[in-house]
Amino acid sequence: MENKKQVVMLKIASELSSLSTCSRLKVGCVITDEKFNIISGGYNGSVSGYKHCKDINKEKKSPCICVHAEQNAIIRSNQEFKLNKFVFVTTFPCYDCLKLLLSFGVKKIFYINNYRKMEKQLELCKNIGIDTCRVNI
Ligand SMILES: [Zn+2]
Numbered sequence: 001m002e003n004k005k006q007v008v009m010l011k012i013a014s015e016l017s018s019l020s021t022c023s024r025l026k027v028g029c030v031i032t033d034e035k036f037n038i039i040s041g042g043y044n045g046s047v048s049g050y051k052h053c054k055d056i057n058k059e060k061k062s063p064c065i066c067v068h069a070e071q072n073a074i075i076r077s078n079q080e081f082k083l084n085k086f087v088f089v090t091t092f093p094c095y096d097c098l099k100l101l102l103s104f105g106v107k108k109i110f111y112i113n114n115y116r117k118m119e120k121q122l123e124l125c126k127n128i129g130i131d132t133c134r135v136n137i
């Protein structure tokens with residue numbers, strides 16, 4: 001059942017990623033408690049109230065105007081940061097998002113795709129003792 005829940009959460013993250021308006025990469029994120037109850041979700045998109053990345057960044061320059069999926073999921077959550085959480089992402093978090101997630105109480109990271117650069121993130125997870133789990137859905 002636990003494996004099934006992991007896959008379902010990653011499928012929801014994947015659905016959320018389809019709403020992304022980033023010209024570079026579409027990412028979805030779901031944050032749950034340790035019993036897989038959904039706390040929050042998000043996808044990457046432009047700063048609230050501003051034009052879409054796909055409309056103003058056709059050259060796909062980096063960094064773009066987008067708020068990352070993990071950042072949006074955290075912003076939309078009203079859970080206190082001390083509660084232990086799991087995160088489900090379509091692409092492994094960038095270094096900044098990883099730091100935010102860990103400080104937000106995330107204890108385990110489930111993901112579908114590798115990020116283009118993730119050595120630093122994996123090292124931090126290892127040093128802090130955070131599990132990472134790549135799942136095929
Ligand atoms: Zn973007």
Ligand SMILES: [Zn+2]
Binds near residue numbers: 069093096097
């Ligand atoms: Zn990020």
